[in-house]
Amino acid sequence: MNYSYTIIGNSASSNLQLQYYLEEYKDFMCVNISENSNTALNSILKYGPDIIFIDLQKNALEYFQMVSDLHQYINQIPLIIGVSKNKEYAYEAIKNGFFDYWLLPYNEFDIRKAVFKIRKQTPKKETSPTLCLQSYKDYQYIETSDILYLKADNNATDIYLNSGKKVSAFKTLKTFENKLPENFIRIHQSYIINSTYVSGINYGKNVCVIKKSDVKLPFSKSYKQKIDIIKNKISKNTISTQN
Incomplete structure (x- = not known):
C-alpha cells in the first residue's frame, strides 16, 4: 500500500530535505529524483509515481508544459505538488490541476497535513504480501x-x-x-x-x-x-x- 513519488528540482539540499521529512511515513517511497523536465518526463513514464513534487523556482514554465504533455501519454495524472519560495506560480499551479502548493523552506506541519490529505482522498487498497x-x-x-x-x-x-x-x-x-x-x-x-x-x-x-x-x-x-x-x-x- 505504498505511495511512490518522484522529486523534480536541481537543488540537492532541498531534495534531500524533502526526502528526510517523508522518511517518517513508511508508506511513501521515493522512486526517482530528476533535475530537468526531460529526465523527469522519462522517469514519470518509466516509474509511474503516485505523486510528483516539482520545485518551480527555476524553469517553471517548462515544468508546466511538461505537466500538460503528460496528458498525451497517460490517462491518470499523478498528484502534483508544486514548491517555491513565493506565491508567484500558485495561480498557474491551480490552473494546471496541482494537488497542492507549498512555500519553501519545507515545513514539517505542511508536509504532515498533505500526507494525511493524500491518504484520505486517495486511499490505497491493502494488499497481502x-x-x-x-x-x-x-x-x-x-x-x-x-x-x-x-x-x-x-x-x-x-x-x-x-x-x-x-x-x-x-x-x-x-x-x-x-x-x-x-x-x-x-x-x-x-x-x-x-x-x-x-x-x-x-x-x-x-x-x-x-x-x-x-x-x-x-x-x-x-x-x-x-x-x-x-x-x-x-x-x-x-x-x-x-x-
Missing part, C-alpha cells in the same frame, strides 16, 4: 493472509494455514518476526500470531483464541504489551456491550 520459502532449488509461495500463526520448532518454524495445512520452514521464528507485516505479532517465545484471526483474548488463562477453530495459543507475561496492541486493534471495529 506473499511469503517465499526457499529450500535449495525449491520455492514455495504462501499468501500471508492465509497464515493463522507460526510456531517455533528449535531452529525451524512451523507455519499453520487457514486451510488446515502446516508448512515447515528451516528458518528461526525471529527471522519471520522481522519480515512479516505488522498484523503478525509475537505473543510468546514460541509463537507469532496473525492478529486478523484473533477471535478472543483470555487474560486470566493467558491465551488467544483463533477464529473458527479450537486453537488457543498461549501468551507470556513478557509479551502482554503486544497482546494489548492486538486488543486495541480489534476494539476499534467492535460494538461494546460493557456498562
